[in-house]
Amino acid sequence: MVALVVIVALATALWGELGDDRNAGPAPTTETVSPRDRRAADTAEALAEPRRRADLAPCPRPGAGPGPEPLRGLTLECAGDGSHVDVAAALAGRPTVLNLWAYWCGPCIDELPAMAEFQRRVGPGVTVVTVHQDENEEAALLMLSDLGVRLPTLQDGRRTIAAALRVPNVMPATVVLRADGSVAEILPRSFTTAEEIADAVRPTIGVA
Numbered sequence: 001m002v003a004l005v006v007i008v009a010l011a012t013a014l015w016g017e018l019g020d021d022r023n024a025g026p027a028p029t030t031e032t033v034s035p036r037d038r039r040a041a042d043t044a045e046a047l048a049e050p051r052r053r054a055d056l057a058p059c060p061r062p063g064a065g066p067g068p069e070p071l072r073g074l075t076l077e078c079a080g081d082g083s084h085v086d087v088a089a090a091l092a093g094r095p096t097v098l099n100l101w102a103y104w105c106g107p108c109i110d111e112l113p114a115m116a117e118f119q120r121r122v123g124p125g126v127t128v129v130t131v132h133q134d135e136n137e138e139a140a141l142l143m144l145s146d147l148g149v150r151l152p153t154l155q156d157g158r159r160t161i162a163a164a165l166r167v168p169n170v171m172p173a174t175v176v177l178r179a180d181g182s183v184a185e186i187l188p189r190s191f192t193t194a195e196e197i198a199d200a201v202r203p204t205i206g207v208a
Contacts, residue, residue, distance in 0.1 A: 037077060037157040038137040044082055050141035056080030059152045060127055063093030068181040070164040079137060079153040087154065087161065091129070091177060095205045097197075098175040099130045099151075100162055103139040107190040108172040109147065116149045117194035118201075126205070127152075133159045133171065176204050 059078035066072060067088030074087045091098075099115050101108035112130065119128040128151050132140040135157035144153065154161070167173050168188040174197075176185040184204035191197045 034158060037135065037155055039135045039157075042135075042137040047082065047138060047141065050138050050145065051080060051082070053145040054080065054141040054150070056141075056144065056150050057152045059083070059085050059154065060090040060094070060096075060129065062086065062089035063091070065092040065181065067092035068165075068177055068183070071161065074160055074164065076160070077137075077155040079132060079141060079155045085154060088181070091127075092181060093179055095126045095179050096177040097126060097128045097201055098161065098177065099128065100133055100159075100167060100171060100173045100175070101130060102132065102134040102171055103136060103143045104134065105171045109143065110192060111172050111190050112144070112147055112149045112151075114191050114194050114197060116151055118197040119151060121194055122198070126201070129154060131156050131161050133157070133162065174200075176201050178205055 056079060058080060067086075068091055069088075071088040071091065075084050076087055077083070078085050097115070097118075099111070101112065103109075115128055115130065119126070130144075130149075130151050130153045132153055132155050134140065137155050137157070140153065140155070144150070156162075161167075161175075162169075162173070165175055165183060165186065167175060167186055170188045172190050174185075174187040174189075174191070175183065176187070178184050185200070187200055191200070
């Protein structure tokens with residue numbers, strides 16, 4: 001009889017705890033950059049000198065509106081300074097060209113200076129952001145330094161932007177976003193000149 005009473009008491013307590021868990025709802029989450037976006041060796045200390053040498057432009061600050069829907073909730077690291085970037089918010093309210101590349105991709109390396117020249121020519125009417133799609137962030141910074149390309153860069157070792165926007169699995173690839181966050185064009189091809197980029201981008205977003 002005593003054993004039965006103990007069992008009943010334990011069952012009641014367990015049921016109460018389960019009930020509390022059911023009523024509590026999901027635990028809050030904190031947006032963080034996944035360590036898989038870069039190598040373990042790429043610590044803030046290890047990247048300090050490559051970042052200084054690269055001297056990249058700051059990543060865009062949050063714009064007006066919620067930003068591209070497929071990218072909402074995605075947080076990545078700004079390669080230039082290690083800060084965390086809410087990607088959708090950073091791309092909101094402005095026509096944007098995302099250039100997806102990796103440090104080991106030959107056509108990507110040929111294209112990056114053309115992207116920088118396109119940004120210089122088009123001015124603030126369009127924001128060009130490069131997205132490095134490999135875990136070796138140090139190699140990306142050194143490559144950008146060697147090329148003299150100082151475009152703002154997101155470190156995306158897991159290729160989450162490409163997955164979210166359904167970009168074909170090729171590099172380089174360019175995604176053109178309108179100011180309202182909609183995708184104007186996905187261009188899975190390489191460019192060699194700023195003129196080629198302008199001819200492909202301007203008609204889709206109406207920037208002269």
